[in-house]
């Protein structure tokens with residue numbers, strides 16, 4: 301079913317999150333983990349259709365990115381030692397701002413609280429001005445309202461000055477970029493406290509989102525559950541480069557679980573504490589961020605929310621082709637633009653509604669200091685616009701910090717066509733003096749000095765000149781080390797080089813699979829206008845959990861035998877199918893499977909037993925056609941795996957009028 305058709309059906313039967321949630325729960329797409337014990341927020345288990353759907357999305361991701369771009373996949377451990385995440389900056393900076401109600405002990409995530417309260421005041425203002433009828437009714441469906449009553453005050457219809465409205469809109473547009481102190485100031489300025497009691501809250505404090513653990517029985521190795529898959533890819537850079545015959549650019553990719561101890565997760569699958577991520581690290585020459593396949597995507601039209609638009613408080617996107625967006629420098633470079641377009645193509649083929657997809661640029665203060673540019677693919681859901689994929693140009697930050705920490709070079713070497721003159725700081729050691737002075741530590745000291753960066757060498761050369769010595773310390777060697785010019789010299793030397801050495805920049809598309817899955821649930825869910833109790837999940841056949849429902853008309857022995865034969869064909873063809881031989885009416889059986897998003901129904905009746913023909917039903921239109929089992933299987937295969945339309949795929953089959961729907 302097309303996006304237009306779903307939205308037309310929704311104009312008769314409006315989308316209800318409560319109905320969707322009840323279908324997802326009843327059909328066991330997913331459920332809270334440890335429910336028998338009362339559950340733990342932010343943890344969910346996937347049931348059979350959820351697992352199959354997730355596996356199909358991951359498979360589509362692998363084909364669309366890893367296979368298509370010849371990426372190098374790695375599967376790294378989730379347990380990560382402290383030192384790695386200290387170096388990457390996660391130990392010091394991977395935190396959100398939380399504030400506590402000292403009376404009740406309740407904890408809120410500061411930016412989300414400010415956002416929720418200001419949004420609800422803006423809705424109240426709209427109601428007071430008669431722009432909406434009942435902001436509470438309009439904003440949320442029943443389930444949400446019930447939850448909201450417990451968590452947040454009802455929206456009050458209060459008029460706001462135009463100036464205040466403008467201010468609120470500007471704050472909301474920049475909400476992801478405020479520091480803890482700024483959030484605290486906003487809470488004071490706008491009297492934002494506990495949304496239910498109105499009590500003032502403690503000032504926002506940084507809360508690190510990583511789950512800490514100890515590795516090994518002695519507990520000596522401090523570690524964390526990884527908050528992203530990226531670090532494993534950076535740490536394997538040299539091995540991957542070698543695997544790629546030392547050629548760059550190249551990309552690595554990884555699919556696996558990540559963990560974040562979210563402060564207050566309460567948006568279902570959208571904010572969880574353990575989630576599946578699929579990440580790409582594309583290593584590119586910092587001086588040449590063009591992409592050889594950019595031409596193929598340059599005409600893809602997208603909706604952008606660039607920094608300047610957000611700065612003005614507006615949320616109206618700019619429509620542009622990715623080609624123009626890169627040409628005008630709205631998007632920093634071709635490689636970043638290439639991935640933005642490929643992300644769009646991926647999301648829309650797996651069931652995301654393109655009208656509910658936009659790319660939002662990070663504000664300067666929201667972006668890490670080292671990042672050159674960053675865009676989030678945001679999907680519109682009943683929870684608002686949600687970041688589902690981040691796409692950042694992380695410059696050379698990650699490889700540089702790990703190289704500096706480990707003193708291991710993480711660089712690409714390229715033979716130059718023309719030799720060049722390069723002036724560099726070089727260090728020379730009088731090695732015969734190192735053994736007697738440092739004994740067993742001599743190799744350690746030597747390798748430390750030989751791996752100093754250009755900046756470090758420059759500064760040490762200055763120390764040697766000004767103070768006559770250099771002073772430093774090395775992990776694992778007690779005390780400070782002092783060396784004078786008897787031990788070493790540091791000088792600037794000009795040489796002719798035939799090889800260029802550079803730290804590649806990293807373009808990182810980072811996908812949260814759970815957020816994408818939930819958004820597709822919302823985008824593909826609708827109820828039949830002729831019978832609103834019948835809901836459908838219109839997943840594209842390629843990712844639908846099960847492709848076919850086999851339905852014998854009755855439990856008569858003749859039909860059972862035919863059903864088994866037809867099952868054998870589907871099994872042989874490796875098309876995922878289920879048999880429903882329960883006694884309920886065919887219409888009911890189809891309705892149950894529409895809720896599971898099964899795109900095709902195959903009915904086996906008494907004629908099937910005689911002449912080997914079956915009926916094929918399409919989930920969204922409920923259209924039916926009839927033909928031999930072989931022809932029906934062929935049509936299913938073409939539509940599901942080769943992207944052929946229903947009309948095209950079934951044109952050799954006979955139309956079939958039926959009473960079943």
Ligand SMILES: Nc1ncnc2c1ncn2[C@@H]1O[C@H](COP(=O)(O)OP(=O)(O)OP(=O)(O)O)[C@@H](O)[C@H]1O
Pocket residue numbers: 560562569570571572573575577687688689690810811812813814815
């Ligand atoms: N708690 C979470 N639950 C589910 N998915 C998540 C969660 N945190 C991040 N993700 C997913 O991982 C992707 C990359 O993570 P990233 O670090 O960019 O997210 P983030 O900016 O921290 O997200 P947010 O600001 O929403 O917390 C996100 O685009 C999202 O799809």
